[in-house]
Amino acid sequence: MVLFHSLLPLCGLLATCTAYVPLPPSDDAFYQPPYRYELERPESILRPRQLPKPFGINATIAKTHQLLYRSTDSQGKPNAVVTTVLVPPNAHPNKLLSLQNAYDSAFIDCPPSYQLYQPDSFIYEREIIELALQEGWYVSVPDFEGFTSAFTNGVQSGQAVLDSLRAVLRSRSITGLSSNARKVMAGGSGGALGSEWALELQATYSPELTIEGTLLTALTPNVSSVFETVEGTNSSSVIPLAMLGLSKQYPNLSRWISDNLQPLSAPGFLEANKVCGANLQPIFQTQQVSSKYFGRPNAFLDATPQSVLHSVGTMGLHGTPRSPIFSCKGEADELSPIADTDALINKYCDKGVTVQYLRVAKADHEIGGAYGFVAGFPWLKDRLNGVRLPAGCNITNITLPAGFPA
Known part of the structure; x- marks a missing residue:
């Protein structure tokens, strides 16, 4: 679920480019939990470290901390997750944004804690991070897919986001953030997945x-609906990324993939375990993934993948959000049909959730997602400033303002 490629510059476009680059997670002992960490309660900080400013963020940052914290995966097993906490100068210790990055990867060396330091990486949400830092907010960016990169596993993602919030709120002696700080969350596309499941x-x-x-x-x-929508399109890489991501915590799905992959094409499919999501798109674009790699169309409708997709890939089945929601969706979204978002929002409205929902005419996935950040940031400011929000649902059909990139 790919966003905002055109909005962000690359380091390679600059004349000079120097930055601290940490070891990849697969080689960095910081990511490995200490002995008997599973005895700690979820949210516990297992290990902190302070790093230089990330290269990919242009705003002034006073300090950057990373916290390894204890969480729980979708099978109820303990796991250790990293979040990166960005502290601006003159930070407000009572304001925190948890920004879920759409890193969309099944490869363990692609989480934001590492990619923030890569000079050639796109950070799709960079502009909202910079705006938040300019406001004096603390910004936490969790690796919510977990160490194994369980992409599209909603339970893994949501629990990791919630534990990141709890861990950061316990970090006052490290970061200076108040344990009573007001909290907001934000995410687009794959980052919205982690945020919504947390709700x-x-x-x-x-x-x-x-x-x-x-x-x-x-x-x-x-996610099952996404598979049907992207098959054979420029976004078809979502299918191998999600299937392999889900298989990380579901051995039955891992076995199904092994049993059903065509031997000659299997190495190509498994390449999604070795490449970050943004770099994988050109490899799979326009491919009929099911037919090419599994030898038949609609293989993902088999009982095993559908059971996993229903359990951890379908929103709206695990609880009702307590938080007010600001949502934005392009009517021409080519990755995920707007009807799916309409149905979810209507369900939450019927259950009494306070929602402001913008349906953007003619906007695709990328443009609708980008506009949502622009339109929603003042709303986040109001929430952190304690501005009263009337209860109820407000669903509005809009067009993009003149001059907005299309």
């Missing part, structure tokens, strides 16, 4: 948290 799971997984508001742009409520 669904909050009531049961971390009921003590209060989240003042959540920005969800370019939502992908149903």
Whole structure:
């Protein structure tokens, strides 16, 4: 679920480019949890470290911390996850944005904690991170897919986001953030996936948290529906990325993939375990993934993948959000049909969730997602400033303002 390629510059376009580059997670001992960490409660900080400023963020940053914290995967097993905490100068210790990056990868060396330091990486949400830092907010960017990169696993993602919030709120002696800070979340596309699942799971997984508001742009409520939509298109790489990501915590799906992959084409499919999502798109674009790699169309409709997709790839089944929502969706979204988002929003409205939902005429996945960040940022500011929000749902059909990139 790919966003905002055209909005962000590459280091390679600059004349000179020097930055601290850490070891990749696969080689960095920081990512490995300490002995018997599973005995710690979820949210516990297992290991902190301070790093130089990330290369990919242009705003002034006073300090950058990374926290390895204890969380729980979709099978109820303990896991260790990293979040990167960006602290601006003159930071407000009572304001926190949890920004879920759409890193969309099944390869373990692609999380934001590492990619923030890569000079040739796109950080799709860079502009909202910079705006938040300019406002004096703390910004936490969790590796919510977990160490193994369980892309599109909603339960893994949501629980990791919630535990990142709890861990950061416990980090005052490290970061200076107040344990009573007001909190908002934001994410687009794959980042909205992590944010939305956190909302669904909050009531049961971390009921003590209060989240003042959540920005969800370019939502992908149903991963199975996404598969059907992107098959044979420029976004078909989502299919191998998601299938392999889901298989990380579902051995039955891993076996199904092994049993059904065509031997001659299997290496090409498994390449998605070795390449970051943004770099994988040209490899798979326009491919009929099911037919090419599994020898038949609609293989993903088999019982095994559908059971996993229903369990951890379908939003709206695990709880009702307590947080107000600002959502934006392009009517011409070519990755995830707007009907899926309409249905999810209507369901939450019927259950009493406060929602502001913009349906953007003629906007595709990328443009609708980008506009959602622009339109939703003032709303996030109001939530952190304690501005009262009237209850209820407001669903509005809009057109892009003149001059907005299309």
